[in-house]
Every structure is written in structure tokens, then in C-alpha cells.
Amino acid sequence: MRKLTVTSPALALAVLWAGCASAPPAAQPAAQRARRICHDAARALRFEAVGVPGREAPLDLALTPTHVWVLLAPRRLLRIERAAGPVTAQSWVGDPGEEWTALAADDADGSVWIAASSYRLVHVAADGRLERHAPERVAGEGSLTRLLVGPRQIFGTPQLAEQRLWRFDKRAQLVGADFPFPDGQGALSADAPLDSLRFVPRLERDRDGSILLWDPLERRAWRADDEGRWVPTGGELFATLPASDDSLVGIDVGGREARWFFPSARGSLFFWKGRPVFLGQTAVGDRGQRETVLMVGGAGSYRPVLEDCYGASLLALSTDGRGYAALTPALVLWGDFDASTPDLE
Numbered sequence: 255m256r257k258l259t260v261t262s263p264a265l266a267l268a269v270l271w272a273g274c275a276s277a278p279p280a281a282q283p284a285a286q287r288a289r290r291i292c293h294d295a296a297r298a299l300r301f302e303a304v305g306v307p308g309r310e311a312p313l314d315l316a317l318t319p320t321h322v323w324v325l326l327a328p329r330r331l332l333r334i335e336r337a338a339g340p341v342t343a344q345s346w347v348g349d350p351g352e353e354w355t356a357l358a359a360d361d362a363d364g365s366v367w368i369a370a371s372s373y374r375l376v377h378v379a380a381d382g383r384l385e386r387h388a389p390e391r392v393a394g395e396g397s398l399t400r401l402l403v404g405p406r407q408i409f410g411t412p413q414l415a416e417q418r419l420w421r422f423d424k425r426a427q428l429v430g431a432d433f434p435f436p437d438g439q440g441a442l443s444a445d446a447p448l449d450s451l452r453f454v455p456r457l458e459r460d461r462d463g464s465i466l467l468w469d470p471l472e473r474r475a476w477r478a479d480d481e482g483r484w485v486p487t488g489g490e491l492f493a494t495l496p497a498s499d500d501s502l503v504g505i506d507v508g509g510r511e512a513r514w515f516f517p518s519a520r521g522s523l524f525f526w527k528g529r530p531v532f533l534g535q536t537a538v539g540d541r542g543q544r545e546t547v548l549m550v551g552g553a554g555s556y557r558p559v560l561e562d563c564y565g566a567s568l569l570a571l572s573t574d575g576r577g578y579a580a581l582t583p584a585l586v587l588w589g590d591f592d593a594s595t596p597d598l599e
Contacts, residue, residue: 288596291548291571291580291587292563295594297341298587299334304343306330315581316359316366317572318380322579322588323366325357331368331378336577336588346384348376356410358401361463367408369398375408375426387426400457400522404465407482411457418455419467421482432484433469456492458523461530468492491530494555495519505537505558513537515547517558524573526550526598527591533571534558550598559598 301312306326314325317336324332329348334341348354354376356369364380373392377385396414403409407429408422417431433455456468465478468489475489496517505513514537521533534547537560545560546568561568566582573579577590589595 288560289562289564290559290596290598291546291561291568291578292566292582293589293594293596296580296587296589298585299341299343300585301326301332302584304332304345306332306345312569312581312583312586313355314357315570315572315579315586316357317574317577317579318359318361318364318366319574319576320364322586323357323359324581324586325354325368327354328352329354329370331357331366332586333378333382334586334588336590344382346378346382353397355397356399356401358403358408360403362403362405367401367403369401369410371395371397373397373412375422377426389422389426389428391428402457402459402465404478404482405480407478409457409465409467409478409482411454419457430482433467436471456523458491460491461525461528466491491523491551495532495549496556503558505560511539513539513543513545513560515558517547517549519549521568521570522572524571524578526573526578527595529598531598532556533568536567548598 302308310326310328310330312324313327316323320336322334322336324334326332329352331346333344348370353371354368355371358367360367366378368376368378370376372395373389375387375389377387396412398410399413400411401408406424408424408426410420410422411418412420416434418433418435419431420428421430421432423429455470458466458468460466466487467476467484469476473489473493475487475492476484477487479485501516502514503517516535518535519532520535523530523532525531530551532549534549537545537547544565544567545562548559548561549556550559563582566584568580568582570581571578577588579586579588
């Protein structure tokens with residue numbers, strides 16, 4: 255698989271929209287494209303089939319042992335049974351004016367937490383009870399853009415704050431703020447330059463379910479212990495991941511199956527049958543073809559694999575020890591890891 259890298263932003267866009275007219279004419283091997291996530295054995299539910307209005311956009315998802323949970327903007331939560339048989343779904347809708355921005359599962363009790371506008375938190379118990387929490391010592395118009403739940407604490411990345419990571423207890427009260435922005439950088443505001451995004455930490459889970467934080471500023475990894483304290487740990491999962499930059503990569507350049515994409519990780523880390531994978535950008539062909547790039551780990555590096563989900567982009571993907579769920583603009587699909595599940599090769 256031959257690659258061509260374009261490093262100038264202006265040139266990158268020119269190449270992308272010009273249909274790669276200047277690419278080398280030599281024939282190239284076909285790109286690795288298949289329906290590995292959206293394979294035939296996966297179950298699927300279209301949002302319109304359960305009455306979700308077309309104006310609501312899927313945003314995030316989470317897995318608990320018995321359910322798939324889907325968050326849709328501006329303020330809808332869907333819960334879908336993972337068990338075989340007829341698909342059943344339940345829906346919750348937030349109050350008018352409320353905005354829900356992130357979703358996370360609590361492995362301890364099968365509940366989920368939702369990040370809401372004005373830094374509020376919404377808890378939906380396994381039995382369906384919904385409770386709203388307004389944390390003390392927190393005020394403002396921002397929200398949490400990423401949310402994960404540990405054994406005793408809730409971790410979130412705030413949109414408008416001097417610190418890059420906040421910690422809450424299970425009563426939704428703020429108990430800590432970590433990883434301040436560099437001197438002179440200030441809070442990440444809604445109109446902050448794109449360069450500020452390089453300071454935003456990655457909040458992920460490792461193979462064992464522990465919460466990890468990758469600090470792109472110091473290029474160091476941390477693991478949260480059961481009390482929420484940050485312990486230095488190895489950064490192998492992140493160190494070889496391509497950084498977010500303006501480099502455009504071409505695959506199968508010069509052939510009919512040429513694709514162009516930015517090789518950075520757009521989405522979160524997940525483990526597909528034990529293999530680390532980051533949800534990447536969208537690959538675009540010179541005839542308008544679109545696939546989702548999966549950055550698949552192995553042998554000390556990440557390589558791109560293109561997922562052709564019937565022409566739909568993957569917005570989010572989550573896995574656990576049992577199986578997986580994936581989100582597209584029109585539907586959610588899920589399944590168990592078994593003999594029918596394709597490998598990401």
C-alpha cells in the first residue's frame with residue numbers, strides 16, 4: 255500500500271478537491287476496505303423507526319452489560335436491549351433549553367451519566383430513574399465534552415475552564431481539577447484558536463477498563479487509581495499515534511480506488527477483539543466515495559483500515575468484553591464478539 259503525504263494545508267485541500275489530478279500514474283495495490291464493523295451479523299436500529307425526529311443528531315454512545323445507550327443532540331437518550339430477539343427501545347428527553355453533550359456508562363451499577371449544559375450532570379439509573387444534579391462550586395455556560403466513570407469518581411473534560419480535567423464524586427459534586435492549561439494559554443473558550451486543541455487531553459479506557467489520560471502537551475500517560483489519583487503509566491497506546499496536523503495522506507494514489515484522509519484520531523480508543531483501535535477521520539475518493547478510517551494498532555504502530563459502512567460515516571464506537579456498538583448518522587448497530595465477528599486485518 256503506497257502512501258503520499260501532502261503537508262501544506264492549502265495544497266492538501268487543493269489536491270483533495272481536484273480529485274488527485276497530479277498523483278503519480280503508476281498502478282497501486284488496492285486499499286484495505288471492507289465492512290468489518292458494519293458486517294452482516296450485526297444488529298441495527300434506525301432512529302426514525304423509534305420516532306426520533308430527523309433534526310436530532312446522534313452524538314455519543316455507551317455500553318452496559320444489558321443495554322446500548324445512544325445520546326442524540328440536543329437532549330435525547332435512547333436505551334436498546336442487547337439481547338437477541340425483538341429490538342426494544344426506551345427514550346428519555348431533556349427539558350426545553352437543556353443540551354446534553356456527552357455520555358458515559360457506570361460499570362458498577364449499569365447506569366449512565368450525561369453531561370449537560372451549564373456543567374450539570376444527569377444520572378439515569380439502571381431501572382430508568384432520571385435525576386439531575388447541579389454541582390456546587392461550578393458555574394458557567396460551558397459543558398463537559400468528554401465523560402468517563404470510574405469506581406468512585408466521574409471524570410470530564412470541561413469546555414470553558416482553567417483546568418483541562420475535572421473530577422466529580424458519585425453525588426455529582428466537584429472534588430478535583432487537574433492538568434491546568436500552560437501559562438499564558440488560558441481557558442479553552444468557544445472561540446479559541448484551533449491551535450489550542452493540542453492542549454486538550456485524551457480521556458480513554460485501557461484493556462482492563464482503567465481510566466487513562468494522555469497529556470499531549472507533555473506526551474505523558476496517566477492512570478486513575480480507584481481513589482481518582484493520577485499515577486504515571488506507560489504511554490504505548492498513544493505515543494505512536496499520528497498527531498493532529500495538516501498532513502493529508504493518499505492511499506492507492508494514481509489508481510481508481512485512491513483515497514485521501516488526515517491520519518489523526520478523531521474519535522476515542524476502543525479494543526476490537528483485544529486489538530487497540532482509534533476511530534479516525536473520513537477518507538474521501540476522487541469520485542466522492544467515503545469511508546471511515548480506523549487506526550488499527552499492532553507491531554508498535556498504527557495503520558489505517560478503511561471501513562465501508564454502506565457509505566455511512568461512523569460517528570462513535572464503543573466496545574466491552576461482550577461486544578460492540580457503533581453509531582452512524584441514521585442508525586446504531588451492535589453485536590457480540592464471536593466467530594462471526596470479522597478481524598481488523
